[in-house]
Amino acid sequence: MIQPLQFATGGYDHIVHLWEVESDLSSASPQPLAIKHTSQVQSLLAIRDTSHKLVSAGADCNVHIWDLSSERVVNTLKTSNAVYHIHTTTSPFCSLLEVAHRDLQFEVRDHRLIPESPVQKFGYISDKVHGRFIKGDTWSQLFACGSRDGTVRLWDLRNVKALPAMIACRESQKIVQVVFKHSHLITCSESGQIRIIGYDEQNR
Incomplete structure (x- = not known):
């Protein structure tokens, strides 16, 4: 709260x-x-x-x-x-x-x-x-979410009709959570593996 x-x-x-x-x-x-x-x-x-x-x-x-x-x-x-x-x-x-x-x-x-x-x-x-065990995150004008195929997709909420940026994270392994942390995305796979992806909003 x-x-x-x-x-x-x-x-x-x-x-x-x-x-x-x-x-x-x-x-x-x-x-x-x-x-x-x-x-x-x-x-x-x-x-x-x-x-x-x-x-x-x-x-x-x-x-x-x-x-x-x-x-x-x-x-x-x-x-x-x-x-x-x-x-x-x-x-x-x-x-x-x-x-x-x-x-x-x-x-x-x-x-x-x-x-x-x-x-x-x-x-x-x-x-x-x-399913409810995959969870994304918002930050500024962005939204990122994982998927069952190991890909993280990144949308600009100012134009959600545009194709999202796609980041291959874990091949054939479900990404259950994505969290924004400043200029990074922190991802967690279903096996508990954590990956930190450098991200720059201005250069994506």
């Missing part, structure tokens, strides 16, 4: 809990939030647009926007496919979703009650969905 000494959890019980941690870190107390998911909660993201909010996404194809000050769901986005992961973007009003779709695995959505930006869907042709 953005607030100190707070964190949120969600899981197979369909419930999102907000936890308050004691100042001496000795314990934490949970409070269930009135967010109604009908399937497992798969991703949580703390954001701040006009106020502090918590975005929760589930296998039920619902993305709920919870306002912490008013303690209520202020908007719900309905997606066609289950959402695996949520990421921040440069706009505080938009989030990037990784979804269970074979060819359009990613969506950038405006989560305001009256959206000002259209939904952007993009991805690449694949014979299988990613």
Whole structure:
């Protein structure tokens, strides 16, 4: 969470809990939030647009926007496919979703009650969905994600229709997570092998 000494959890019980941690870190107390998911909660993201909010996404194809000050769901986005992961973007009003779709695995959505930006869907042709155990990352105007074929793909979110840059990382080995770290990409394969790839946004 953005607030100190707070964190949120969600899981197979369909419930999102907000936890308050004691100042001496000795314990934490949970409070269930009135967010109604009908399937497992798969991703949580703390954001701040006009106020502090918590975005929760589930296998039920619902993305709920919870306002912490008013303690209520202020908007719900309905997606066609289950959402695996949520990421921040440069706009505080938009989030990037990784979804269970074979060819359009990613969506950038405006989560305001009256959206000002259209939904952007993009991805690449694949014979299988990613599954929730592949996770990408955003940084500045970029989004990177691994794949089952050992390739990392890199998109410029200002033009998601353009072909992504492709980085061969681990031949025939699934890349389960990609993380931006300044001018580097850190990748992890399904066997736990870590690889750091030098990356320069200006020269890609």
